Amino acid sequence: xxxxxxxxxxxxxxxxxxxxxxxxxxxxxxxxxxxxxxxxxxxxxxxxxxxxxxxxxxxxxxxxxxxxxxxxxxxxxxx
Numbered sequence: 692x693x694x695x696x697x698x699x700x701x702x703x704x705x706x707x708x709x710x711x712x713x714x715x716x717x718x719x720x721x722x723x724x725x726x727x728x729x730x731x732x733x734x735x736x737x738x739x740x741x742x743x744x745x746x747x748x749x750x751x752x753x754x755x756x757x758x759x760x761x762x763x764x765x766x767x768x769x770x
Contacts, residue, residue, distance in 0.1 A: 692746060693748065694712075696743065704756040741754065
C-alpha cells in the first residue's frame with residue numbers, strides 16, 4: 692500500500708492528522724512508510740486543501756483531521 696500525505700508545518704489540523712495517522716499505522720502493525728508530498732505534487736494530484744491523505748494514488752480525504760479510528764478504517768479498506 693502506498694500512503695502519501697500533503698501537510699504544512701504551520702497547520703494545526705495537519706499536526707493532529709499526522710499524529711493520528713502515525714498512531715493508526717502503528718496500531719494496525721503496518722510497515723508502510725508515509726511519503727510526504729510537496730505542493731507541486733499535490734497540485735498535480737488535484738489536492739485542494741490540507742491535510743490530505745492519498746492511498747494508492749487515490750485521494751481519500753482533504754481538509755480534515757481524521758480520528759485514529761477513521762484512519763484505521765480507511766487503511767484497512769485499502770489493504
